């Protein structure tokens with residue numbers, strides 16, 4: 261886990277489910293073969309209705325139509341981000357697109373767990389309703405050690421909730437290294 | 447101190463006498479299930495972490511059930527089946543249910559029940575969020591991603607955070623116009639679709655134990671639609687009878703202690719409940735059928751792990767028998783066993799299959815079908831601006847294929863009644 265993460269914000273609403281993060285029709289691509297896995301980056305968050313793509317303006321695709329990488333490092337979301345299916349393709353797609361952090365008011369359980377155990381993106385929770393304070397395209401800097409988030413564009417600082425128990429797994433990189441250290445895996 | 451059934455099962459599987467909500471523990475897994483969408487990437491991660499020639503921790507405990515993208519020409523989807531087939535043969539897996547053979551089952555959660563893998567007191571994980579369905583048999587079951595599944599595949603172990611339990615008690619006698627789907631949609635509407643996040647949802651009360659195992663599975667299936675970690679119902683004689691008719695495998699039932707403490711408790715009198723729907727585009731967007739009655743429909747869909755079981759079709763057939771549907775109505779059995787029963791069971795001298803055909807329904811093959819949209823050539827997939835009423839469990843934008851489609855979730859009785867009229871219809875209007 262990097263100490264400092266810097267980049268642009270992409271803002272979405274409440275209850276973004278896994279079909280909006282990566283529609284089921286795209287789940288057929290291999291997550292291993294490089295030429296195929298890049299499509300997860302292309303289609304990340306493409307299931308959002310157009311008007312909900314990149315708030316508050318809308319109509320801003322997370323990944324431009326002909327690209328495989330997104331310009332956005334942070335996804336800023338409301339409540340229950342990642343609800344719905346158990347597909348690990350969801351946090352994976354965000355990572356493939358180049359996102360490193362999702363900051364939400366709350367997460368659905370399986371998405372949260374997948375993000376952490378697979379080491380795909382860092383899920384931070386925020387008490388403040390950031391989706392009403394941060395705009396798509398704002399430049400952010402996050403210190404993952406302290407949870408201090410700076411909106412460089414507006415020069416506003418926020419304090420995110422501590423990562424808690426999951427910090428240990430994130431530091432290990434993924435659940436396998438965590439399991440090895442816990443003596444559960446050779 | 448007293449513990450809930452969920453705590454006790456987790457405690458036993460972690461080698462302790464007691465575990466507390468909020469604690470992170472490592473547990474032993476009895477069954478791991480995966481399917482065609484998540485199986486191949488799980489296998490890739492397994493090989494990456496444990497080595498190309500590594501063996502699975504216990505091949506008798508791994509169940510592979512292709513079910514999602516089966517009847518499609520999509521080349522990538524077909525490759526997934528190939529990958530599963532190869533893996534199963536390489537590891538000589540006894541519980542692989544291959545497509546195109548007589549072993550093919552269909553939707554994994556129903557197949558787990560039918561094949562006797564849902565055993566009271568057990569711990570079962572699956573790479574599918576509706577793995578919580580199995581909890582109807584008094585076991586701890588939940589969905590995980592590929593990474594967690596790969597760890598289980600290699601070690602038989604996984605970490606979990608012990609959940610608090612929310613208890614839902616259903617008292618009274620269930621009226622003939624209500625089904626388990628009405629009960630669970632009401633719960634989700636009441637607590638909201640993140641109201642159960644990280645929690646165990648336990649269902650209790652006379653009305654629950656009056657239900658068949660199929661109907662109980664409808665309750666636990668949708669625990670995830672309230673964000674729940676697992677859904678669970680204590681086992682009883684009906685459970686034992688079902689399980690014993692499916693497997694010789696031994697099991698040890700577990701029950702919650704009297705006086706266990708619950709995070710919350712809600713009591714419902716089912717005799718006073720109403721037929722309900724979840725309106726587009728959220729499963730907690732609850733309304734009484736009477737509030738949306740008359741809404742014009744383009745399509746009805748009866749299928750999936752939550753609404754494509756034999757009892758779901760018996761209920762729908764009772765309404766459709768001798769009548770004709772006014773909108774395109776798709777019938778997709780959850781499993782090949784359900785298909786067989788549709789062809790065997792009869793109503794007024796006709797097979798149930800024939801009842802649906804005569805009513806003008808379109809009949810599909812056992813699989814997930816259009817429940818999750820799937821490849822564009824999937825049977826029943828919404829490809830435009832359809833207004834759909836469906837017995838499935840999710841209605842997020844795009845879930846059944848098109849982001850522009852609007853999906854209402856309802857019981858098989860309500861869906862069948864609505865298919866007859868072409869508008870959303872209270873089943874009481876057509877039930878005699």
Ligand code: SF4
Nearest residue numbers: 553750751814817818
């Ligand atoms: S039927 Fe639908 S909900 Fe059930 S496992 Fe298949 S896709 Fe998932």
